[in-house]
Amino acid sequence: MPEQSARLGIPLPLGNENVSRQAIREMLQAVDEHAETIPGAQAKADAAEAAAKSYADSAAGSAAGAVASALAAHKADFTQQIPYAMTAGSANAYTASTTPALPSLVAGVAITVKFHAANTGASSLNWNGKGAKSIRNPDGTNVGSGDLSSGGVYTLRYDGTNFILQGKGEVKLTGDATDANVLSGKIYYNTDPKTKRIGTMPNNPSQTATLQITGSAKPTKSIPAGYVPPSTITAELATALANKIIAGNTIGGVAGTATISSLGGLRQVSGVTPSFPESYTVSGLALPFQPRIIIYNRYWQAYMGGASSYGYTDYCIFVALSINTLSCLYRVRGDTGTASYYHSTHYLSNITPDGFTYHGPVGSNVKNGGPLNYTLIE
Known part of the structure; x- marks a missing residue:
């Protein structure tokens, strides 16, 4: 048995070797020499346990110290924890x-x-x-x-x-709305966050409308109480009022067709002639009507003998019905401030839409005739 076990040194027989009793005795003796007794094994186990416990206690103490230090640091860090x-x-x-x-x-x-x-x-x-x-x-x-x-x-x-x-312990509401201020069916809260309220304000449709003026009456539209969405109310004139508007004018979208005559009024034209001594013909007027009322005035001077002279102003209103030659009395005012009246004839003739002829005082004493101011009325 040239070989021995690695740990206890026990002789090992070869695979084909016959082992004697002596060899077996030697092997048992080797086992006995190297084997531990029960008390010895227990003592070693107790020693190992004590060593392990001592090490564990030491490690636990170090860990506990580290934890305590970390906890103290955390408690002192008021950005990470809030006291x-x-x-x-x-x-x-x-x-x-x-x-x-x-x-x-x-x-x-x-x-x-x-x-x-x-x-x-x-x-x-x-x-x-x-x-x-x-x-x-x-x-x-x-x-x-x-x-x-x-x-x-x-x-x-x-x-x-x-x-x-960072936060408040309660929610405070300071609203002053009432149910009538909030659309019907809409939920809201007033001053109590725990009390749900429901609005009652009517929710109306659009009130867009067109109001037509047809005469003297004023059209109106009643707007219901409550909410009204954006709406447009348009006022317009009825087209039937076109004959109430002078032609050439548009009011409320309606173009006028009326004339002064159709409205019961009188058309008129005014003018001034150049200065002339006795008579003057106004022509080329091309009026759209036949003049029936003519108002005019004219200043002229007359020499009444010697160096004396008087100023006169003719004033007259003619009403032409079916004749075209009209006469009138004129008023005479002296340039000395003394007023007197003379009966003399000055008249108009050939009165047509195109014009007329003025016939003034005639005589050698008529001097310095002025312009004629006239107004022709339908």
């Missing part, structure tokens, strides 16, 4: 204290507080004596009266300048 406190101080000027204490007031730190008193206006918070800082809404405005209610819990985060209100 809770009850406020003190007075309304609008609040204070708060936390444990552990706030190490420093830096941007990002946050605190949740329960307010002991409602605010009545702009407010501030002094956390662990780090200085009073304004409490602002998210839009940067100061909180208003009642925004911080007594017993309300709010979270504030410091932005480097102010404490910004």
Whole structure:
């Protein structure tokens, strides 16, 4: 048996070797020499267990210490975790204290507080004596009266300048709408966020319409109460009123067809002639009517002997019915300021739509005749 086992050194017989009792004895002896007794094995096991426990206790202690250190660091980091406190101080000027204490007031730190008193206006918070800082809404405005209610819990985060209100403990509504102000069937809330209300305002269709004026009456349209969508109300004249509008004019979309005659009026034309001594013919008028009323006046002078002269003004209104030659008395006013009246004849002839002829005083004493101012009326 030239070979031995690797761990206990027991002789190993060859595969084709006959083993004697002596050889077996030697193998058993080798096993006995190297085998551990039960007490010895137990002692070694106890020693191994004690060593393992000691190592485990040491490792656990180190781990626990690391956890404790990490927890302390976390508790002191008020940007990662948010402490809770009850406020003190007075309304609008609040204070708060936390444990552990706030190490420093830096941007990002946050605190949740329960307010002991409602605010009545702009407010501030002094956390662990780090200085009073304004409490602002998210839009940067100061909180208003009642925004911080007594017993309300709010979270504030410091932005480097102010404490910004992160949320409010309640929803406040300040609406003043009534059911009649809201469309029928539409849901809304007034001052109580827990009470659902439904509008009753009528929802009307379009009121677009065309109002036609046909005479002296004024057309009207009644608009129903409630909501009315964008609508257009148009006023127009009836086309039957065209004969009430002078031709050449358009009113309310209706082109006029009326004439002065059709409306019962009288057409007229006025003019002035050049100065002349005695008579003058007006022509080329081409009037669209036959003149029946003629009003004119003319100033002229007469010498009544010697160096004396008087100024006269002819005034006359002719009414031509079926004749075309008209006469009239004229008024004479002396240039000395003394008024007197003379009966003399001056007249018109050949009165047609094209014109007329004026015949004035005739005589050697007529001098310096002026222009004739005239108006021809239908």
